[in-house]
Amino acid sequence: MSEAQALDGAAQAQLTSFRRLWRDGLFAALSWGAAALVTIGLPDVVPWGSAGLFAAITGALAVLFVLLSPVVYRLGRAGEVMIHYGPWLVAIGVWLALWELSTAKFGWLPKPFFSPPHGLLNVYVADGTRLLICIGYTLRLWSLGFLSGVAVGYAIGVALGWSKRFSYWGMPFLKLIGPVPATAWIPCTFYFFPTTFGASVFIVALASGIPVAILTASGVGSVNRSFYDVGRILGADNRYLIRRVAIPASLPHVFVGLFMALYYSFAVLVVAEMLGAKYGLGWYIQFQTAYSGYANVYAALIIMAALCAGIVRLLFVVRDRLLRWQEGFI
Amino acid sequence: MPSVPLASRSPELVSSAIDVRAVSHQFSLSGSKLPVIDAIDFSVVPGEFVALLGPSGCGKSTLLRLIAGLELPSNGSILADGLPVIRPDPSRILVFQDPTLFPWTTVWKNVATGLEARGVLKQSHARVDAALSLVGLSEFAAAYPHQLSGGMAQRASLARALVNDPKLLLLDEPLGKLDSLTRLTLQAELVRLWQRNGFTAILVTHDVEEALLLSSRIVVLSERPARVKAEFKFGKPYPRHRDDPELVALRRRILDTLGLAT
Numbered sequence: 001m002s003e004a005q006a007l008d009g010a011a012q013a014q015l016t017s018f019r020r021l022w023r024d025g026l027f028a029a030l031s032w033g034a035a036a037l038v039t040i041g042l043p044d045v046v047p048w049g050s051a052g053l054f055a056a057i058t059g060a061l062a063v064l065f066v067l068l069s070p071v072v073y074r075l076g077r078a079g080e081v082m083i084h085y086g087p088w089l090v091a092i093g094v095w096l097a098l099w100e101l102s103t104a105k106f107g108w109l110p111k112p113f114f115s116p117p118h119g120l121l122n123v124y125v126a127d128g129t130r131l132l133i134c135i136g137y138t139l140r141l142w143s144l145g146f147l148s149g150v151a152v153g154y155a156i157g158v159a160l161g162w163s164k165r166f167s168y169w170g171m172p173f174l175k176l177i178g179p180v181p182a183t184a185w186i187p188c189t190f191y192f193f194p195t196t197f198g199a200s201v202f203i204v205a206l207a208s209g210i211p212v213a214i215l216t217a218s219g220v221g222s223v224n225r226s227f228y229d230v231g232r233i234l235g236a237d238n239r240y241l242i243r244r245v246a247i248p249a250s251l252p253h254v255f256v257g258l259f260m261a262l263y264y265s266f267a268v269l270v271v272a273e274m275l276g277a278k279y280g281l282g283w284y285i286q287f288q289t290a291y292s293g294y295a296n297v298y299a300a301l302i303i304m305a306a307l308c309a310g311i312v313r314l315l316f317v318v319r320d321r322l323l324r325w326q327e328g329f330i
Numbered sequence: 331m332p333s334v335p336l337a338s339r340s341p342e343l344v345s346s347a348i349d350v351r352a353v354s355h356q357f358s359l360s361g362s363k364l365p366v367i368d369a370i371d372f373s374v375v376p377g378e379f380v381a382l383l384g385p386s387g388c389g390k391s392t393l394l395r396l397i398a399g400l401e402l403p404s405n406g407s408i409l410a411d412g413l414p415v416i417r418p419d420p421s422r423i424l425v426f427q428d429p430t431l432f433p434w435t436t437v438w439k440n441v442a443t444g445l446e447a448r449g450v451l452k453q454s455h456a457r458v459d460a461a462l463s464l465v466g467l468s469e470f471a472a473a474y475p476h477q478l479s480g481g482m483a484q485r486a487s488l489a490r491a492l493v494n495d496p497k498l499l500l501l502d503e504p505l506g507k508l509d510s511l512t513r514l515t516l517q518a519e520l521v522r523l524w525q526r527n528g529f530t531a532i533l534v535t536h537d538v539e540e541a542l543l544l545s546s547r548i549v550v551l552s553e554r555p556a557r558v559k560a561e562f563k564f565g566k567p568y569p570r571h572r573d574d575p576e577l578v579a580l581r582r583r584i585l586d587t588l589g590l591a592t
Binding site: 227326 | 398444
């Protein structure tokens with residue numbers, strides 16, 4: 001292609017991007033607008049509160065989609081992301097409208113077992129401060145438990161995978177303890193830990209430490225023997241072989257363990273926060289369940305799911321950075 | 331490149347003498363003993379290039395592992411410059427059939443492994459660069475092993491060996507998995523590196539032609555358990571040509587010894 005043609009093509013592309021409309025954006029505007037109209041136009045069977053605010057937010061987003069639709073093809077990276085998720089945006093609008101109709105507007109799914117979206121929004125509005133404090137408490141418990149559990153589990157895993165003697169004595173314990181749910185240890189932890197917070201941290205640490213230990217051990221144990229031969233021939237001692245061969249070679253396994261640890265640790269959070277906690281999302285969920293505040297339960301669950309997904313995303317970023325060398329293998 | 335030795339140095343400084351004395355070795359396989367090497371005797375003088383030739387699975391590779399010190403022989407002894415070989419030492423480096431580069435780090439770091447393991451990397455960055463340029467991989471210093479072709483990976487593995495200035499280079503079918511054109515290039519390269527650095531070289535191969543092109547002496551081993559079946563010494567200058575009538579005749583005699591003559 002000659003330069004003139006290339007320029008011509010680029011100009012053409014420019015022109016089409018001017019003319020093109022983001023059709024999914026317009027459909028999304030319709031569905032979100034419908035959700036807003038349904039929310040504000042029809043009365044609630046039983047009042048939930050924040051209907052006006054919810055309609056305002058969905059309506060504003062509908063207007064935003066309309067405004068974006070002629071320009072989204074010129075927004076570069078952000079535009080591409082929006083185009084990619086266009087169909088999802090349409091579907092979410094439809095989903096919100098149907099959700100409103102079936103719960104608050106027609107009462108097919110009744111209070112208190114189900115909540116319309118603006119009912120959830122109302123929880124965040126009315127109980128926001130308490131939820132924020134709960135998020136803080138949960139993150140503190142989770143990070144202390146997860147980090148200490150992963151650190152100890154990793155060290156134990158390296159030792160188990162490297163040393164035959166350590167594996168001889170340690171592996172049976174790990175195999176025995178591994179399948180026992182972390183929460184089953186609550187009675188002992190109450191005896192061993194002076195504070196209930198310590199006990200909660202321990203439960204979370206146990207849930208995250210065990211998968212990391214098992215996967216690290218199998219990772220270190222399954223390192224290609226000839227890597228060690230190469231190291232020994234080149235004059236490496238055991239310290240070097242562990243640090244520079246065993247540990248990097250087992251990293252892919254370790255990350256599988258970390259992902260498992262992440263899910264397990266979130267799963268036990270709710271139980272761990274039963275142990276005499278005053279705040280925390282798990283505590284909040286139980287407290288609200290006891291009072292049939294199911295909308296509050298759903299609202300807290302959404303926060304937990306979002307936190308977990310966010311941390312998973314973060315771990316993926318770290319993994320992709322550390323395991324870039326694997327590109328040729330996966 | 332100050333610290334890369336040159337062939338003009340006296341042979342004792344840059345190369346090892348190897349004595350394999352009545353070495354036998356056996357593996358224990360599920361309780362029973364499997365003899366792989368049976369009373370082998372041979373010596374290699376400093377600076378020599380010896381090829382160990384034998385049918386596959388005859389114990390050649392095991393013999394190299396013993397000489398490298400990765401394993402101890404069941405019987406007999408191996409001496410390097412008069413001292414018994416009891417553990418691996420960076421003066422005797424084994425190059426495997428697979429490049430076995432560490433995939434998690436760059437080519438440069440791979441080549442630097444030996445220096446780093448012995449804690450002398452800080453003062454020898456230039457040696458790593460020199461070793462890489464010696465095998466023509468300077469431009470790939472920052473590449474990861476999975477980005478290299480088979481031949482380039484094996485060159486990197488050679489650089490990783492040579493950066494330690496080995497007095498003995500043990501080559502375990504290092505070109506066995508390469509395509510035939512890359513093989514030819516690397517055969518010439520091996521001779522060049524050997525002539526330049528002056529180390530002793532022991533090459534294990536089952537390719538008669540390769541043994542004839544590279545070595546100055548061929549030790550033919552029997553089927554498992556390996557014994558020395560015959561030795562052929564010849565002093566052809568390099569570069570050798572595969573159509574050289576003398577080599578063709580020798581090739582026929584060696585194949586005869588192996589029971590493969592047509």
